[in-house]
Amino acid sequence: MQSIQWEKDQLLLLDQTLLPEETVFLTLSNIEEVWNAIRFLKVRGAPAIGMAAAYGLYLGVQYSQEESVNAFIVDLENKSEYLATARPTAVNLSWALKRLKEKAYQGQKQGMNIELIKKILLEEALKIQEEDEEICRKIGEHALSLFQDNMGILTHCNAGSLATALYGTATAPFYIAKERGWNLKIFANETRPVLQGARLTTWELQRAGIDVTLICDNMAAVVMANHSVQAVIVGTDRVAANGDVANKIGTYTLAILAKEHGLPFYVAAPLSSIDISTLTGKDIPIEERSEDEITVGLGKRIAPQGIKVYNPAFDITPYSLVTAFVTEKGIVYPEIAGQYACKLQKLK
Numbered sequence: 001m002q003s004i005q006w007e008k009d010q011l012l013l014l015d016q017t018l019l020p021e022e023t024v025f026l027t028l029s030n031i032e033e034v035w036n037a038i039r040f041l042k043v044r045g046a047p048a049i050g051m052a053a054a055y056g057l058y059l060g061v062q063y064s065q066e067e068s069v070n071a072f073i074v075d076l077e078n079k080s081e082y083l084a085t086a087r088p089t090a091v092n093l094s095w096a097l098k099r100l101k102e103k104a105y106q107g108q109k110q111g112m113n114i115e116l117i118k119k120i121l122l123e124e125a126l127k128i129q130e131e132d133e134e135i136c137r138k139i140g141e142h143a144l145s146l147f148q149d150n151m152g153i154l155t156h157c158n159a160g161s162l163a164t165a166l167y168g169t170a171t172a173p174f175y176i177a178k179e180r181g182w183n184l185k186i187f188a189n190e191t192r193p194v195l196q197g198a199r200l201t202t203w204e205l206q207r208a209g210i211d212v213t214l215i216c217d218n219m220a221a222v223v224m225a226n227h228s229v230q231a232v233i234v235g236t237d238r239v240a241a242n243g244d245v246a247n248k249i250g251t252y253t254l255a256i257l258a259k260e261h262g263l264p265f266y267v268a269a270p271l272s273s274i275d276i277s278t279l280t281g282k283d284i285p286i287e288e289r290s291e292d293e294i295t296v297g298l299g300k301r302i303a304p305q306g307i308k309v310y311n312p313a314f315d316i317t318p319y320s321l322v323t324a325f326v327t328e329k330g331i332v333y334p335e336i337a338g339q340y341a342c343k344l345q346k347l348k
C-alpha cells in the first residue's frame with residue numbers, strides 16, 4: 001500500500017499513527033498540515049518524510065501571489081526553512097527541500113516566470129517519489145545477495161514500504177524474496193516507545209504474506225543466541241561521511257548484540273540518506289521527543305506523573321559495527337575502518 005499519494009493537487013497520507021487498527025488516508029492541502037503530519041509521525045520514515053516535505057513545499061507556494069521571481073524565491077526559502085523544523089535527524093527532509101530549491105534556482109537562471117517555476121517544483125516532488133520506488137527495489141535486490149532462502153533475519157523499527165514510496169529499504173529484500181518464492185523468516189522488534197515495529201512492520205509484512213514474528217526489543221539477544229536469526233538489517237535516517245549511522249533508538253544495541261553473536265549487521269541506505277556534509281555521528285542532531293511517548297504510550301499511563309524522562313528518538317551506530325551498507329548502487333564493505341567515507345563519497 002502506498003502511504004503517500006499526490007492526487008488532484010492534494011497530498012494523501014496514510015495516517016501511520018492509527019495503524020494497525022485503522023487505515024485512514026488524510027487529505028492535506030497546505031504546508032502547515034504537512035509540517036504537523038511529519039512532526040507527529042502521521043507520515044514517518046526518512047524517505048517518506050522527504051517526499052512529504054517536497055509536496056509540502058509545493059503546497060506552500062502553489063498560490064503564492066509574489067509579484068517578482070526574486071520575492072517568490074525568498075518565500076520558497078522561508079517555507080523550506082519552516083518545513084525543515086518538523087524533524088531534525090532524517091537528512092532526507094533537508095535533501096528533498098534542497099532538490100526543489102535547486103530546481104527553482106535553475107528556473108530563475110533560465111528566466112522562467114513564477115507559474116513555470118511552480119510547475120517544475122511539483123514535477124520534482126513527483127520525481128522524488130517515482131525515483132524512490134526504483135531505489136528501494138534496487139536496494140532489495142542488492143540486499144538479497146547477502147541472504148539465503150529460509151534465513152532468519154531481525155529488523156528494527158519500520159524501514160518498510162510505509163516509510164518509502166514502496167518496498168521499504170531494510171524490508172525491500174523481504175518483498176523481493178517473497179516475489180522469488182523464498183521463505184525468509186523475519187523477526188521484528190516492537191521498537192519502543194512508538195512501536196513502529198509492532199504496529200507497522202508486522203502489519204505490512206503480514207499483509208504481504210511474509211513470515212514475520214514480533215518480539216520485544218529485550219528479546220533480540222535471545223533470538224540471536226538461539227540461532228533464530230542469522231543476520232540483522234535496519235534502515236537509516238542519516239549516514240555521516242565516516243559511515244556512522246543514525247537510526248531508530250535501539251539500533252546501536254542491536255549492532256553490539258550482532259557483533260557479540262558473530263552476526264552480520266547490514267544498513268539499508270539509499271544515497272539520499274548519506275550526508276557527506278556531516279562528518280561523524282557526533283555531528284548528527286538527535287531528535288528528542290515528548291515524554292508522553294514513554295509515560296502514556298498509546299493512551300495508558302505506565303509511569304508516575306512528573307517522572308523524569310529521556311526520550312531520544314534515534315541513536316548512533318559507529319561505522320565499526322556495520323558489516324556493510326546496502327545502497328541502490330551496490331553494497332559497500334569496509335576493508336579497513338573509516339574507509340566508508342571515500343567509498344560513500346564515490347557513490348554520491
Ligand SMILES: CSC[C@H]1O[C@H](OP(=O)(O)O)[C@H](O)[C@@H]1O
Pocket residue numbers: 044045046047156157158159160163164168169170196234235236237247248249313
Ligand atoms: C527507511 S525509514 C528510515 C528510518 O526512519 C524511522 O524513524 P521514524 O519512524 O522516527 O521516522 C526509523 O529510524 C527507520 O529506520
